[in-house]
Amino acid sequence: MSNSDSSGYHLHSNQPVEIRVYDSALQPVDRGVGTLERKNLPPGIYRVELRAGASSDEKLIRLEPGQIYEDLNLQLFFASVVPLPSTRTFDQQHLAALQDLSVRLRVPSATATTELVVLIRVVSAQNASRSDIDFSGYTIRLLNAKLNPVPEFSEALEVNQHYGWCGVSAGLEAGGHLLRIESTSTKKTIDQALFLPAGWQTVVCIPMGPHGPMLEACSLQMLPTGQGGFMPTLELNMDLALSLEVATTGLAAGRSLVPRVQIGELLARKFWNPMLGIIGAYCMFDPTTSSNDTPNSPKTNMVFKLKSRDDAPLLKEVLDNLNTLMPGHPDVAAIAEFYREATGIETRSPEPVAWPPTLCIGYKQLASISDVGRPLFEENSLAARARTWLTPCGPWTAWPSGKTRNYTILNYAWQKSFSLRGPKRARPLSSASNIIGRYVDEISKTEERPPEVILSQLSDEFLSANTGLPISTVHAARMEPAALEASEQLEFDAAVDFDPPKEESSS
Amino acid sequence: MNDFHFAVVVGIDFYPGIRNLNFARGDAQSFANWLRDPVGGAVPKDNVELILEQGPFEKPDDAKPTRDAVNRALRKLHSVARVSFKEDPTRWVNSRLYLYFSGHGLAPEPSEVAVLMADATDDILGNNIPCALYLKYYEKSQDFREIVIFSDCCRTEKGDAPIFGPPFTPDDKNFGSVISALGFAAQYKNVAYEPAEPDDAARGFYTRALLEGLAGAAVDPSSATGEINSTSLQNYLRARVQQLTQGKRNPQTPGMYADPAAPIVFRQGAAPPKYNVQLLFPAPFHGRVVLLDGKFGQIDTHIVNGQPWQKTLPNGLYEVRPDPPAPGVVFASQGTFRVLGGDVDVQL
Numbered sequence A: 001m002s003n004s005d006s007s008g009y010h011l012h013s014n015q016p017v018e019i020r021v022y023d024s025a026l027q028p029v030d031r032g033v034g035t036l037e038r039k040n041l042p043p044g045i046y047r048v049e050l051r052a053g054a055s056s057d058e059k060l061i062r063l064e065p066g067q068i069y070e071d072l073n074l075q076l077f078f079a080s081v082v083p084l085p086s087t088r089t090f091d092q093q094h095l096a097a098l099q100d101l102s103v104r105l106r107v108p109s110a111t112a113t114t115e116l117v118v119l120i121r122v123v124s125a126q127n128a129s130r131s132d133i134d135f136s137g138y139t140i141r142l143l144n145a146k147l148n149p150v151p152e153f154s155e156a157l158e159v160n161q162h163y164g165w166c167g168v169s170a171g172l173e174a175g176g177h178l179l180r181i182e183s184t185s186t187k188k189t190i191d192q193a194l195f196l197p198a199g200w201q202t203v204v205c206i207p208m209g210p211h212g213p214m215l216e217a218c219s220l221q222m223l224p225t226g227q228g229g230f231m232p233t234l235e236l237n238m239d240l241a242l243s244l245e246v247a248t249t250g251l252a253a254g255r256s257l258v259p260r261v262q263i264g265e266l267l268a269r270k271f272w273n274p275m276l277g278i279i280g281a282y283c284m285f286d287p288t289t290s291s292n293d294t295p296n297s298p299k300t301n302m303v304f305k306l307k308s309r310d311d312a313p314l315l316k317e318v319l320d321n322l323n324t325l326m327p328g329h330p331d332v333a334a335i336a337e338f339y340r341e342a343t344g345i346e347t348r349s350p351e352p353v354a355w356p357p358t359l360c361i362g363y364k365q366l367a368s369i370s371d372v373g374r375p376l377f378e379e380n381s382l383a384a385r386a387r388t389w390l391t392p393c394g395p396w397t398a399w400p401s402g403k404t405r406n407y408t409i410l411n412y413a414w415q416k417s418f419s420l421r422g423p424k425r426a427r428p429l430s431s432a433s434n435i436i437g438r439y440v441d442e443i444s445k446t447e448e449r450p451p452e453v454i455l456s457q458l459s460d461e462f463l464s465a466n467t468g469l470p471i472s473t474v475h476a477a478r479m480e481p482a483a484l485e486a487s488e489q490l491e492f493d494a495a496v497d498f499d500p501p502k503e504e505s506s507s
Numbered sequence B: 001m002n003d004f005h006f007a008v009v010v011g012i013d014f015y016p017g018i019r020n021l022n023f024a025r026g027d028a029q030s031f032a033n034w035l036r037d038p039v040g041g042a043v044p045k046d047n048v049e050l051i052l053e054q055g056p057f058e059k060p061d062d063a064k065p066t067r068d069a070v071n072r073a074l075r076k077l078h079s080v081a082r083v084s085f086k087e088d089p090t091r092w093v094n095s096r097l098y099l100y101f102s103g104h105g106l107a108p109e110p111s112e113v114a115v116l117m118a119d120a121t122d123d124i125l126g127n128n129i130p131c132a133l134y135l136k137y138y139e140k141s142q143d144f145r146e147i148v149i150f151s152d153c154c155r156t157e158k159g160d161a162p163i164f165g166p167p168f169t170p171d172d173k174n175f176g177s178v179i180s181a182l183g184f185a186a187q188y189k190n191v192a193y194e195p196a197e198p199d200d201a202a203r204g205f206y207t208r209a210l211l212e213g214l215a216g217a218a219v220d221p222s223s224a225t226g227e228i229n230s231t232s233l234q235n236y237l238r239a240r241v242q243q244l245t246q247g248k249r250n251p252q253t254p255g256m257y258a259d260p261a262a263p264i265v266f267r268q269g270a271a272p273p274k275y276n277v278q279l280l281f282p283a284p285f286h287g288r289v290v291l292l293d294g295k296f297g298q299i300d301t302h303i304v305n306g307q308p309w310q311k312t313l314p315n316g317l318y319e320v321r322p323d324p325p326a327p328g329v330v331f332a333s334q335g336t337f338r339v340l341g342g343d344v345d346v347q348l
Helices: A092-103 A238-252 A260-268 A274-282 A309-325 A330-343 A360-371 A382-386 A401-421 A428-447 A451-457 A460-467 A471-479 B024-036 B067-087 B089-094 B131-141 B199-217 B230-245
Strands: A007-012 A018-022 A028-033 A035-041 A044-052 A055-063 A068-071 A114-121 A138-143 A158-160 A165-172 A175-183 A190-196 A200-209 A219-224 A285-290 A301-306 A398-400 B005-011 B048-052 B096-102 B105-107 B114-116 B128-130 B146-152 B179-184 B255-258 B265-267 B274-280 B287-292 B298-304 B309-314 B316-322 B336-339 B344-347
Touching: A007 A018, A007 A044, A007 A055, A018 A035, A028 A035, A044 A238, A044 B316, A055 A068, A055 B336, A092 A114, A092 A158, A092 A165, A092 A200, A114 A138, A114 A175, A114 A190, A138 A165, A175 A401, A190 A200, A190 A401, A219 A274, A238 A260, A238 A274, A260 A274, A260 A309, A274 A309, A274 A330, A301 A309, A301 A330, A309 A330, A330 A360, A382 A401, A398 A401, A428 A451, A428 A460, A428 A471, A428 B067, A460 A471, A460 B131, B005 B024, B005 B067, B024 B048, B024 B096, B024 B146, B024 B199, B048 B067, B067 B089, B067 B096, B067 B128, B067 B131, B096 B131, B128 B131, B131 B146, B131 B179, B146 B199, B179 B230, B199 B230, B230 B255, B274 B336, B298 B309, B309 B316, B336 B344
Parallel strands: A007 A068, A114 A200, B005 B048, B005 B096, B096 B146, B146 B179, B274 B344
Antiparallel strands: A007 A035, A018 A028, A018 A044, A044 A055, A114 A165, A138 A175, A158 A165, A175 A190, A190 A398, A200 A219, A285 A301, B105 B114, B114 B128, B179 B255, B274 B309, B287 B298, B287 B316, B316 B336
8 A cells, every 4th residue: 555545534522532443344443532643544434433421423434545534523422311402312301391390499498598409301312212111109308417308308209201200399408418219119229418509509310210210320410599490501511511421420430531621611610500610620630549558448548649730720729619609518628638638738727527528539538538537527427427338329429228217316326325435446457357257268168178277378469369458458457366256247347248158059 | 172171151030139130041051052062162061061040039048059159160160170281281272261141240340340149139249250350360370271251241330349259279370371351241330321221131232242253243354264263252242232232221332351462262264144235225316336345345336226236245344336426426424334243224
């Protein structure tokens, strides 16, 4: 092939999409984010794949001999849980429902300082299938900061089976709330932590799946109260929604996937929708693993560093603005701690947080800093207690509802007795011993040899690799005299989550 | 037959503590059939441990298989291998272990695929087989020269689910470097903003594409011997599963951890299958067209007379052009189309 015959392409998207190119034999040719340029390719037909979060699209392109194919406006027609025009899952009925719920609160309150809108909808490109999923059998509850149900909230739920949505909206007292969706078919529910700041309406859109509402995939937006309800172009447009989808997908996995230019756009929109500012600020950090784990730390330490040191002044400004827009918001407190860790600069004197941040990455950050002697949680608050209850829920903070119920029942008694016996101390080493003991016990049963013989043959490195415990923790646990007699310590969550093996034969 | 190839195949439909599936056992049985087929995996019958759940069960505590069944099957096979390769180390060069799972799954971390056993519940997620951790054990122990794992399960994120490696003491040897491939049906925590299909409909796509690929559809186009290897299979699975789930409520993108520089060869002498393609032209168009392959090589010509043009074509990208070029005639997608894994009607 002479140079004059060779081809190439220049592909660009203003969206934060990953672009992949494949040749006609399915072989990958190229990949990148936002822009791809290539020369000296054989002429032919190529497949271009666009991907962001869970959304993808593709097109075939022709590279003619001696020509550079150019498409500088690649667009991903993606799925969005918020009913936004120009997305693959837009539904006019759902947008109308959301706007109506946003304007006409179903549970109004004369003393309300904040508002909440919850819309659960079938997010489907196929409108015909939206009425297939049954909405009966679900109850939405909202608990206030005192963990009491908000009166009339559940009863006000409006269900539109035909168009595949249900929703409710209310005027409320600002502060922490728990969103709980109960199903009649299963008793298992989770509580999702929300913080509703004064002067803002929080909009929660939740996709409805065949097994019920999928809180893990929900979307949180905010808009100023009294502006006339949710307007897609003002609070959120298609490109911002795509950045948000990529951002929340990344945050759920504990990392930032959004290019800096898109983070800038998220931050710029925080005055209209502060949730974009919160998520954009979290995305300014990249996690790195710290090697100096300690015996008291059951997991590897994660340290968050700014993507660029040049971002420090910008982040400081963002923090100041978010503090002004939403004073006392626990996510802003968490971002401030990220900032302090990354720069060594204190933005404010830390006030104890009583309610968990809405994003799990922030809650974990506050918890890990509290663990190293900088108390950030109000004593015996929900935030202080719920840190050990967390259950995966996408990027959001959530835990099994049973934990909240137990906390409510026990809280009074705990408070009464706290002053007499002091707080219970964590015993991570014994927990580690239990995990090691159970693993060794499983080997013992499989290989039919005594556990003490097996333990003596296993190195700390091997045990660490096969149990997920840091080597230093394994080493410290093996120093404990009764490391393998730990079965009575089932109180530790990490251990109760694993059943000992049972005897059986394979077929 | 490949006398030193071994396999453990697991399929679980009934999960009394989670939700039942419908096709996982069938998928596992189909994969076991391919393994035993002399023109498929050619694995001796006695070397295949097929573990199909035999439910339904009333309670999670009664449900089997558990980790124990899988671990015992693995131990049985690697014990046989250890004896055999100790006796004659030259056998090791031709050895391979297949692991296939079909059932519920999760991802405790981005690089892991943990398949839930039948006794798992929403509260006891530790009853799982973490494929990446098992792979690491066997890479180190060098019981087999090649390790192939296919895991047809979801990879929902469960960061706090405990994982435990295989319950075997280390038995590190020095036969040589191990080559591996770990294939999985979905990317890490691939949150779908559309409601999921019933699990089984989504789950079947991966094994369907896998069996198609191994049967011939994943032939390496650069191979003169009709080779199907881990690289060509990986490329085929990605494209085919994406195609099968496109527009579905829960689109899937499968993945595979494998070294392209050291591909595992599954088969030689496979002929790429051809599919029926019906080319439909816009009504006003009449005249001569040319059919080109993905490198603009001419395949055929045709005179369009109002009727569809029937062709049989292998997987690939193609283009139909008016010949000679006709100004003003624009075919849909500029006349380009794709054939992948099945018959297709193309509206030009």
